[in-house]
Amino acid sequence: MSEAARMSVAQPAPLLSVRNLRTWFHTFGGVVKAVDGVSFDVAPGEILGLVGESGGGKSMVGFSIMGLIDPPGRIEAGEIVFEGEDLARLDEARMRRVRGKRVAMIFQDPMTALNPLYTIGNQLEEMLKLHTDLPSARRRERAIEMLREVGIPQPESRLDNYPHQFSGGMRQRVVIAISMIARPRLLIADEPTTALDVTIQAQLLRLMKHQVTQNAASLILITHDLAAVSQMADRIVVLYCGRIVEKGRAADVIERPRHHYTRGLLDSIPHHDKAQARLRQIPGSVPDIRKLPPGCAFAPRCPAAQDICRRVEPELVETATGQAAACHFPIEATR
């Protein structure tokens, strides 16, 4: 506890504070602990990268914050304190006033986020109607302004187009415009550029960063792409099987990972200095989340695992620089 107290003095009050979040799914095949005891903070204006492979639980953290967990899923325990209010305890009616206005989310596939039956002008203005007291005459102007900001050419005429009339990259720009138009304090982007080409990806990452900075908002970027996250994030949280295995400043985590899983992920990315040589691979695959091994979930794949790893689940231990790893035998800085 004294550790936590010291932290709160050292840093400004976080915009979002997730504490010991557990989001479980009760299925016939057993309990899926998609998120199991996850804690992290997002400071005002900060970009936090949430990374991990599929099944790591990173999307479920985003869905939990947005209150989008449906049965058989449930937030079993934990707090999601956003601007002093615990979102995990809000009812649906009050959550609706948070969603879109104070916290917005962008998904991987823009076509599922847009309503195909309404023009994008309708969809932009709907956000303003729901979440602001802007008079209807001003709404259209603001929608045009917003489309221009996200780089859509001829916004006056594009406003009356339907989603299918846009390309994939342009659709994601529209989604960013809709999500940012009510000026939320926090944007959650779940694999926002994964479906897009690299040249478009770079454009959109730049756009998101600009939008977030300009509105003094915070961003949680959920992705499997470590390279993209290293370019965007101030801090990184690495998830494996629903638990945090490492978190810290982006540069520290990328350059001096302390957890063997983080290091394995980084080594798996082909790097041109070591071209044609074999990649260092993580053996095996992600275990079935319903049948996690006792102790550390990564132990069966870990090069440094010893007996204790298979018995005792390691705690997140923080170093002086604020980097934390959940490992009995963390990698020391001499690399």
Place this chain on the structure above:
Amino acid sequence: MAPLLAVRDLRQRFDVSGSIFDRLRIRNGRITAPRRIVHAVNGVSFEIARGEVLGLVGESGCGKSTLAKTVIKLHEPTGGAIALDGEDITQHDFHRMRPIRKKMQMIFQDPYASLNPRQRVRDIVMEPYLENAAGPVPDVAERALALLAKVGLGREHADRYPHQFSGGQRQRIGIARALSVGPDLIIADEPVSALDVSIQAQILNLMMDLKDEFGFSYLFITHDLSVVRHISDRIGVMYLGFMVETGPKDAIFENPLHPYTQALLAAAPVLGTPLPPAADAIKGEVPSALNLPTGCPFRTRCPLAFDRCAVERPELKPVAGGHSVACHLHDGGIAAA
């Protein structure tokens, strides 16, 4: 020595007009029925030597997958020539292609869609071999297990169905199936892009190990520049159905000549580097393959385009050391304009 695969001026077009009723338009008071043609591959030439890995990169819609499927004759080419091991296979019909498939196999992107869900793994991996076998094969079971062992799967996996495997394991099954006939060339269409990064490394290592063991060639298609740099000997860069630059891997990465290649390399995120400034980025998006730009296909997005680019289509011309580029800038272009 003759190249293993030689592709000359390959073209692939698809008519997507639909029925006459879909096509009817009234334009300037007259009824017309224009055709809608997708120009997917527009005169692409390349060669692959024995034991060589040619990486084909480009963004979605650039025609790289269509090119692969045309080379292996899943699509009939609209024009051009394909020669495998000196034999012209351009006009081969389905029947005459069958023996060719022993020499050329394909691995697909989606390990979920490319395996028959009703077949056991041992039957999946042996199917191409049995299809091509001259007579009865007495040792089918042993051969299947040996193939599975080559890709890191065990005896216990042989009688399972595809749904019982993870994505990475399914891709291993797809690789074993391709290996079964002992091919000279494997066409791999985005074989790792559906996989998690840790599994990606396992599959890339496996593919390289098998190549070293059996000495076949790869036509390796991917949009991931770090993967292509890792695995290729030579690289071809495609844009809108055109090959805009080819060359040895190091030449492409260290000295990219085409403005599109330069933009592609600049846009790709690199671990631990800052987001590149907007000034380096190319603007806009890929034009429609239904309606190709005149002249250079890239001129609509190219920061260096000049008059000649709009009127004359640049040809792929050698510059130095096996490095070729299709760009007027490298053709004494500015002076000529």
